[in-house]
Each structure stands twice: as structure tokens, then as C-alpha cells.
Amino acid sequence: MTTALPTRRLGALTVSAIGLGCMNLSHAYLQRPSADKAERLLRHALDVGVTFFDTAALYGFGANEELLGRTIMDRRADFTLASKCVLAEIDGKRGLDGSPQAITRVLEDSLRRLRTDHIDLYYLHRLDPKVPIEESVGALVRGVEDGKIGAIGLSEMSAATIRRAHAVHPITAVQTEYSPWSRNPEVAVLDACAELDIGFVAFSPVGRGLLAGGVGPQGVPEGDIRGAMPRFQPPHLAHNLDLATKLKGLADEAGCTMAQLCLAWLLSRRDFIVPIPGTTNMAHLDEDLAAARLDLPRPLLDRVDSLFDFGAVSGPRYPRDAQAQIDTELWEGEPLA
Template sequence: MPQPFPTRQIGPFTVSAIGLGCMNLSHGYLPRPGTADAERLLLHALDSGITFFDTAALYGFGRNEELLGRTLMHRRGEFTLASKCVLAEIDGKRGLDGSPEAIARVLEDSLRRLRVDHIDLYYMHRLDPKVPVEESVGALVRAKEAGKIGAIGLSEMSAATIRRAHAVHPIAAVQTEYSPWTRNPEIAVLDSCAQLGIGFVAFSPLGRGLLAGNVSGAGIGEGDLRADIPRFQGDHLAANLALYEKMRALAAEAGCTPAQLCLAWLLSRGPHIVPIPGTTNIAHLDEDLAALSLDLSDDVLAAVDALFPAGAAAGARYSRMAQAQAGTETFPDEELV
């Protein structure tokens, strides 16, 4: 039976305090696992007590949803399922379409791939600047009224956009990159979520693997999305690996791993925050979940803050194209390209 992990509230859902980001089982990072290994990891996560699984139409252009559909849906009542629209495949390429028609079409495709008739939490993956957020949210409200989704979420959007969307219909969750080296949600989004009663889901909580010790000075190979991110290139990468070494030393002194320290730090930032690390490795997953049993002192958590003030990471957190699609606030001196 799953362990009685600590839980947190995301909108109407009570979920494990750490969820699973499923993207890199099918998309983005290399190497990708084989089918059997990916299925094994998903089932291990569920058996271990994770009750919050996050996917998207974009991931593998539907292959990630298909993976979850065939692997987990015979145990559908045991977990909260989240997926996303707006950012998806368009004519064989990554594309952005927040029109009500596109949202309805992508949702139907996701339901089919996931082998369900209802998705618990459905996010706008990004804001389409060509479509008022009110129109996109309206399409999701209609999907909710039809019983096809249970709650509405937003991903990588500003506090102002969140408030506009929330005025149309209560938003259950906001998802944004958040880790010690990516502090942008602290500018305005975290406070807005707390004020409005919105759950906050932290993706890439381990710095896209770098803060877990999974990136070397040799850099990232071609075909991995991180190869296009400035933080993983040249002098920026060297500077960020130097930061990681300081994090590793701090974790060793605290008696945990750097990944566990990252997750414990995130969980300490507010009761409405749920990190969703992703991994292709069962041992790494178990390591991440062990963060839930840590009891770290305020001094250790403060030391993480001191090590990673805003702007500590070298280089932009997105490629030029991806940054153009992210609405989250930036720091005044943040490098954007």
C-alpha cells in the first residue's frame, strides 16, 4: 500500500506534497527511457505514495499522455491527473493557440490519449498573446461545465494575468519554474496565489537536473532541450556548476543530498507549494521522496537563500523562443537571451 505521505491542497484536490512531473519520460531531456522502464517508474511512483501526476499535450506531441493512459488509468481513482493545452503540436511543430476552438480540440485529443473522460486539473500551458486570457479561460469553463475537466490551472503567467483569469473563474493552480536558482515567482506570483487561495505547482524544482548533480562540465548533448538554454552553455554553465558545488557542500553538512535540500527548501516556502520533480530513474525518485521526512533547521534553509539570491544563476533560464512564450515576471537585471 502507498505510504501515508504528507499532503497539500491544490484547489479542490488533496495531493501528495511532492508530485511527479512526467515530461522527461517522453520529451525534452536525454537520454529517454525505454517504454518498459518509463511504465515501471510511473507505477513505482504510484505505489510509493505519489498522488499527483503532471503531463501535457505538448510532451512528446501526445506520447506522454498515451504513456500515462496505458500505464496508470486502471488505477484512476488513486491519483489526481493534470494536463495542459494551448501549447501543443501544430502542423508537426511546437505551436501556441489559445483560441477556444483549439482548446476544445486539444482537450478531446488529450482525453482520448489518456483513456479518460475527465481530467482533474487542466492548465493553459502558456498565454497566447493573440487571444485575451478571458476567452481562453471561458473555453475551459465550458469544458468544466461539460464535466470534461475538474479545475482550471495556468502555467508561466504573470500575477496580472492570473488575476484577470481568476476574475472569470476561480483558478485552482498556477505552475511555474521555481527552485533556489529560479526565484521569479517570488516577485509577485507566489503572493498573488496565496492571496487568492490558488495552489502553486513548482516545476523544474531541481534546476533542470543541475542542482541534483546530474549535469557535468561537458555540457548538454544535442537534441536535449537544455542545450538551447543559456544557463547550460559555456561560461554560464561553469559558473552554475560552481554554485552547485556550494549547494552540495551545504547539503552534505546537513546530512542530505542536494536534491533533497532543494525540495525541502521549496516545501518550506509556503503551504500552498507542491514541487513536481521529474526523473527517469527509480533511485532518484526515491531520493526525492525522502525529502518529505527531512527536518532541517531554519539556519540550513537560510543558507540556501544566502547562496542563491535573485540573479545568482548565470545566463537566461530559457532560449529566445521559449522566453517569448513565458509571461512570468523577470528581475530588473535578469538576462533574457
């Protein structure tokens, strides 16, 4: 039997207050689960009340969409489905193409892999600087008109770009990395979302696992995407693990886990924020979802704020090549790789 979670609104969409980011079931992080374990986790997420599932054409070069397509589409009416285009496989490699032709092609491929004729929320995964945002959004508008897309989203884009896109067609949600240690949306994006009635989806809400106690002094396995991120490399890693230890102290005071404290902190920031933690572990999923019902005292949440004030975290969040594809504002003085 499916249970219910508190809900939040993303534009006209109503979703569980905490969704599921599906990327690490097929992509980027190690170790990846077996197909059977991934399928069981997805079905369990539905059973315990998750109604918002986030995937992308990029993840596993389509493998993640195929996973969702074969696993949960028999319960299509029970959840909101989100996927993304622009970042995808091009000639066997990760590529960026925001042209209308590429967006149309990737959308068709995503529908086929997902075994559906409709994606509820479809994002531009990144801004392609070679293509005006108006042209990329226009391609999605045609998808809306054809009934293949329900709503349009943007990922890792600045307030200025959001406003340009919104002038072409209402934007339903903006997705950006947001956690106590990555607070770039606070520069301008959250205010733009509030002004335009756009929902905000927070990916990597527990600091890519480090703020959930999932990374130790040894770092991450070879081949894990985080290994190329400066915050997970020496000398930055030791400093950031010290911050995580202090966060654990606050979580212990609150009687919750580190991950739950991060998620509760995010939910307290604005009422239109929906975090989408990812996990390969069923118990961790249940732990994450329990944060939707936590009511932590404001002074303790303020101490999380202070612990991760600007400049507290060591190292840029992305290596130089990945940062070049990020349009979201930087903090004044934020380090770049």
C-alpha cells in the same frame, strides 16, 4: 501495497506534497527511458504514495499522455491527473494556440490519449498573446461545465494575468519554474496565489538536473532541450556548476542529497507549494520523495537563500524564442538572451 506521503492542498484538491512531473519520460531531456522502464517508474510512483501526476499535450506530441493512459489509468481513483493545452503539436511542430476552438480540440485529444473522460486539473500551458486570457479560460469553463475538467490551472503567467483569469473562473493552481536558481515567482506570483487561495506547482524544482548533480562540465547530450538554454552553455555553465558544488556542501552538512535540499527548501517557502520533480530513475524518485519528510534547520535553508540570491546565477533561464512565450515576471535587471 501503496504507502502514504504527506499531503498538501491545491485549491480544493489534496495531493501528495511532492508530485511527479512526467515530461522527461517522453520529451525534451535525454536519454529517454524505454517504454517498459517508464511504465515501471509510473507504477512504482503510485505504489510509494505519489498522488499527483503532471503531463501535457505537448510532451512527445501526445506520447506522454498515451504513456499515462496505458499504464496507470486502471488506478484512476488513486491519483490526481493534471494535463495542459495551448502548447501542442500544430502541423508537425510545436505551436501556440489559445483560441477556444484549439483548446476544445486539444482537450478532446488529451482525453482520448489518456483513456479517461475527466482530467482533474487542466492548465493553459502558456499565455497566447493573440487571444484574451478571458476567452481561453472561457473555453476551459465549458470543459468544467461538461464534466471533462475538474479544475483550471495556469502555467508561466504573471500575477496580473492570474487575476484576470481568476475573475472569469476560480483558478486552482498556477505552475511555474521554481527552484533555488529560478525564483521569479517570488516577484509577485506567490503573493497573488496566497491572496486568491490558489495552489502553486513548482516545475523543474532541482534546476533541470543541474542542482541535483546531474549535469557536469561537458553539459548535456546533443539534442537535449537544455542545450539551447543559456545557463547550460559556456561561459555560464562553469559558473553555475560552481554554485552547485557549494549547494552540495550545504546538503552534505544537512545529511541529505542536493535534490532533497532543493525540494525541502521549496516546501519551506509556502505551505501551498507542491514541487513536481521529474526523473527516469526509480532510486532518484524515492530519494526525491523522502524530502517530503525532512525537517531541516531554518539557518541552513537561509544559507540556500543567500547562495542563490538575485544575480548569483549566470545566464537567462530561456533562449529568446522560448522567453517570448513566458508571462511570469522578471527580476529587475534579469538578463535576457
